Every structure is written in structure tokens, then in C-alpha cells.
Amino acid sequence: MTRLATFQRVVRQYADIADFLVVYIEEAHPSDGWVSSDAPYQIPKHRCLEDRLRAAQLMFTEVPESNVVVDNMDNSSNAAYGAYFERLYIVMDERVVYQGGRGPEGYRISELKNWLEQYRKEVMDPQKEVLCIR
Numbered sequence: 001m002t003r004l005a006t007f008q009r010v011v012r013q014y015a016d017i018a019d020f021l022v023v024y025i026e027e028a029h030p031s032d033g034w035v036s037s038d039a040p041y042q043i044p045k046h047r048c049l050e051d052r053l054r055a056a057q058l059m060f061t062e063v064p065e066s067n068v069v070v071d072n073m074d075n076s077s078n079a080a081y082g083a084y085f086e087r088l089y090i091v092m093d094e095r096v097v098y099q100g101g102r103g104p105e106g107y108r109i110s111e112l113k114n115w116l117e118q119y120r121k122e123v124m125d126p127q128k129e130v131l132c133i134r
Contacts, residue, residue: 003086004062006109011065014116017123018090020066024056025078028085049073088112 001009011020027033030045046052052070060068071077081087086103089096090112098115100108 003107003109008063008065010109010113010116011063013113014120015065017120018116020063022059022063022066022068023071023077023081023083024052024059024068025071025083025085026052026075027055046073090115 027043027046031042032044041055041058043055043058044051046055049070049072052073056068056070060066078084081089082102084102086107088098088100088107088109088111090098098112100106100111
């Protein structure tokens with residue numbers, strides 16, 4: 001199963017407890033640069049924000065259950081979060097509570113899934129419910 005298919009499955013599986021956001025950054029393997037033989041699309045290097053927006057639209061068609069936004073042309077989100085070129089994060093209450101490794105080697109969707117599963121158990125734990133008795 002491809003990384004994208006696995007991510008799509010996780011998005012659907014945990015939609016009840018998480019909102020998913022894909023930040024589309026600079027193209028890792030542009031068709032006019034360092035080309036990957038297994039790239040599903042031929043996307044040239046982004047020369048302007050409109051190029052990046054068009055490329056991000058392809059990502060949205062792949063993961064329609066997720067919100068997709070684009071990094072600016074200065075790549076400030078990419079630099080701030082150290083994605084280079086894919087990375088998984090969980091942000092809760094404006095804090096990073098999970099930071100996966102840098103992709104492709106450190107991209108481990110299983111770690112993300114484990115974190116979400118543990119969180120679901122904590123949220124759904126009936127022992128943590130507070131009852132008001134009058």
C-alpha cells in the first residue's frame with residue numbers, strides 16, 4: 001500500500017477525533033529537476049504561488065477528506081516545521097504533541113496511528129467521565 005493510500009485510510013479512520021490538514025510545500029521531485037521514477041504526477045518546480053496552488057489542487061483530489069493549504073513561496077512553513085519533504089505532526093491546543101521524523105526515512109504513519117489510537121482510548125475512557133449528582 002502506498003503512503004498516500006495509508007494516509008487516506010488514517011484520515012477516514014480517525015475523522016471522529018481529529019481534523020487533518022495537509023500543508024503542500026515545495027515539490028520534492030519536480031519534473032524539471034530531481035525526477036523520481038515513481039512520481040504519480042509530472043509537476044514542474046513552482047515558479048509562483050499560482051503554480052503551487054495548481055499542484056496543491058492535485059493533492060486535494062487525493063485526500064478530499066482533509067483540508068489542504070499551501071506554503072508561501074519563501075517556504076517558511078517548510079523551514080519552521082522541518083518537513084523537507086514530508087513530515088507528520090499532531091497539534092493540540094496550539095501545541096505540537098507529536099512530531100514524526102523527516103521523510104521519507106522518518107515518515108512513519110504507524111506512529112501517528114498509534115498516537116491517535118491511544119488518544120481515542122483516553123477520550124473514550126468511561127472512567128474519565130465526570131458525573132454530576134444532585
